[in-house]
Amino acid sequence: MSKAKVLLTGGAGYIGSHVAKLLTRNGYEVIIIDNLSSSNPRKIYGKLYKVDLKEEKSVLEILRKERPDIVLHFAAFISVPESLEKPFLYYENNVGNTIKLLSALRKAEINNFLFSSSAAVYGIPDVVPVSEAAELKPINPYGETKVMVEKILRDMAKAQEINYISLRYFNVAGADPEGELGPTYKQPTHLIIRALKTAKGEYPYLEIFGTDYPTPDGTCIRDYIHVMDLAEAHILAMEYLLSTRESLVLNCGYGKGFSVREVVSTVKKVTGIDFKVVETKRRAGDPPVLVADNSKIKKILKWEPKYDSLETIIKNAWHWELKQ
Numbered sequence: 001m002s003k004a005k006v007l008l009t010g011g012a013g014y015i016g017s018h019v020a021k022l023l024t025r026n027g028y029e030v031i032i033i034d035n036l037s038s039s040n041p042r043k044i045y046g047k048l049y050k051v052d053l054k055e056e057k058s059v060l061e062i063l064r065k066e067r068p069d070i071v072l073h074f075a076a077f078i079s080v081p082e083s084l085e086k087p088f089l090y091y092e093n094n095v096g097n098t099i100k101l102l103s104a105l106r107k108a109e110i111n112n113f114l115f116s117s118s119a120a121v122y123g124i125p126d127v128v129p130v131s132e133a134a135e136l137k138p139i140n141p142y143g144e145t146k147v148m149v150e151k152i153l154r155d156m157a158k159a160q161e162i163n164y165i166s167l168r169y170f171n172v173a174g175a176d177p178e179g180e181l182g183p184t185y186k187q188p189t190h191l192i193i194r195a196l197k198t199a200k201g202e203y204p205y206l207e208i209f210g211t212d213y214p215t216p217d218g219t220c221i222r223d224y225i226h227v228m229d230l231a232e233a234h235i236l237a238m239e240y241l242l243s244t245r246e247s248l249v250l251n252c253g254y255g256k257g258f259s260v261r262e263v264v265s266t267v268k269k270v271t272g273i274d275f276k277v278v279e280t281k282r283r284a285g286d287p288p289v290l291v292a293d294n295s296k297i298k299k300i301l302k303w304e305p306k307y308d309s310l311e312t313i314i315k316n317a318w319h320w321e322l323k324q
């Protein structure tokens with residue numbers, strides 16, 4: 001049997017580009033739709049159509065021409081603080097354009113779909129590590145957009161209009177260990193990237209937002225997952241969906257958390273640079289602790305992380321950062 005043809009929206013972005021590389025390595029044919037609005041790719045794996053998802057007609061033409069077996073939907077805006085300042089932009093792109101994409105998929109009769117969801121759907125969870133069964137109560141517009149799309153997909157799947165897997169990523173970090181790919185955000189907001197860029201001298205200091213959270217050292221705790229382990233989860237999820245057609249929602253994280261202070265000290269250790277850190281007040285929209293219960297993905301997809309170490313994540317990201 002020949003390998004599936006896979007279309008990635010947002011495949012020029014950080015996570016999509018790593019997935020595209022792994023798919024290509026595994027013999028899949030990769031097609032990408034990306035408008036390059038928020039990424040600055042150094043290398044593209046696959047055939048790129050520089051198209052905005054809001055152009056439903058163009059998207060439909062691509063789908064009819066390429067006839068992918070499955071669509072992996074990464075394209076979205078991703079900054080929590082920005083979503084609080086410009087909520088409409090987030091609903092328009094993350095929800096409105098996803099509906100346009102789903103509409104084009106229906107017209108082209110393509111019904112296998114992987115969705116990039118987020119731990120932001122949980123808001124401030126009552127129980128940590130948080131499982132997929134937990135109540136969804138996002139505390140920022142970004143998280144709301146992910147919940148809305150998940151609800152649409154759930155209802156469509158119930159009515160047999162789509163087969164989907166929603167992957168709820170926790171904090172994705174690190175870079176391709178071969179040094180070819182890494183984050184290329186135009187406006188990086190993620191802690192590890194900001195810390196490394198501060199070590200490199202691109203920013204005068206690193207801000208810690210909030211030191212009075214109910215955590216052992218007062219700073220927020222997150223579950224950092226290496227982008228290559230996440231890419232592997234996509235391949236497994238895609239193969240599972242194509243063979244079983246069973247719709248699922250799965251957490252993607254390691255099941256352990258690190259505080260902001262722990263991340264900062266690991267960045268200082270890995271880089272050997274003692275950069276300036278400024279403690280400031282809490283930022284709106286940040287839950288104190290987000291750690292995944294990952295038992296479901298491990299059981300169903302037999303996913304086994306290979307890079308489960310904060311130091312490895314930071315080393316790979318530093319290697320990438322030094323080349324930029």
Ligand SMILES: NC(=O)c1ccc[n+]([C@@H]2O[C@H](COP(=O)([O-])OP(=O)(O)OC[C@H]3O[C@@H](n4cnc5c(N)ncnc54)[C@H](O)[C@@H]3O)[C@@H](O)[C@H]2O)c1
Nearest residue numbers: 010013014015035036037038039052053075076116169172
């Ligand atoms: N990075 C994380 O830690 C994280 C965590 C949870 C969920 N996610 C989700 O993963 C997905 C990918 O995130 P990323 O970190 O790779 O971000 P990214 O910004 O690097 O990638 C998103 C890509 O989508 C493209 N895009 C955005 N809007 C588009 C549109 N309307 N038409 C065409 N292309 C468009 C951008 O140009 C970019 O290349 C997003 O859906 C995000 O919400 C990311």
